[in-house]
Amino acid sequence: MRVIQTDFDAVVLLEPIVHEDARGFFMESFNERTLNELGISVKFIQDNHSLSEKAGTVRGLHYQLHPQAQAKLVRVTRGVIYDVVVDIRKGSPTFGKWRSFILSEYNKRMLFVPKGFAHGFCTLVPNTEVQYKVDEHYSAQLDRGIFWNDSKLKIDWPVTEAILSEKDANLPLLDDAHINFTWERTP
Numbered sequence: 001m002r003v004i005q006t007d008f009d010a011v012v013l014l015e016p017i018v019h020e021d022a023r024g025f026f027m028e029s030f031n032e033r034t035l036n037e038l039g040i041s042v043k044f045i046q047d048n049h050s051l052s053e054k055a056g057t058v059r060g061l062h063y064q065l066h067p068q069a070q071a072k073l074v075r076v077t078r079g080v081i082y083d084v085v086v087d088i089r090k091g092s093p094t095f096g097k098w099r100s101f102i103l104s105e106y107n108k109r110m111l112f113v114p115k116g117f118a119h120g121f122c123t124l125v126p127n128t129e130v131q132y133k134v135d136e137h138y139s140a141q142l143d144r145g146i147f148w149n150d151s152k153l154k155i156d157w158p159v160t161e162a163i164l165s166e167k168d169a170n171l172p173l174l175d176d177a178h179i180n181f182t183w184e185r186t187p
């Protein structure tokens, strides 16, 4: 597993070793020990899988409130996404800042999204399937989001108009969002 550091502390881009042969390929898509060695000691307990039929579908920007905040390990098994994380840890030097990453069935990259970050993506091709592991169960009560195109965030999305769920079309702006994470400076 190759680690591609990002300039967001704790957000890690991973590139698996892909063993190709005449049949196709083999790769480890998740290895707890390898993640532990990289300092990611998270116990994943749920696997999610979504299909977005159209290019230009945006899902996000989502997070769950503490005490069921979720860390996620995101990958794409079909298609291509423009994946976005936003730091929403109150007190963080990068609060409200975002970073984007291309994840695809071709580069097989995976993004580790820690707790305290909102996550969303835009599909760049039709029929894109995203699979991700989470370390807390889904809670409809604690599920929250921020409007994808909040002008204050200035996210450089690849589309100006998105295909959205009704829920995502009505999400609040960052300034109005309920956030209960804090960032603790490590000595």
Ligand SMILES: Cc1cn([C@H]2C[C@H](O)[C@@H](COP(=O)(O)OP(=O)(O)O[C@H]3O[C@@H](C)C(=O)[C@@H](O)[C@H]3O)O2)c(=O)[nH]c1=O
Binding pocket: 048, 050, 059, 060, 061, 062, 063, 072, 119, 120, 121, 137, 138, 165, 167
């Ligand atoms: C996320 C989730 C949703 N659901 C249900 C709720 C709803 O009826 C239906 C669709 O949910 P959503 O519209 O929230 O699905 P979606 O917009 O794909 O939500 C996902 O977006 C990406 C960006 C993330 O980061 C994920 O954590 C998750 O929030 O599935 C579950 O049963 N379990 C889950 O873990």
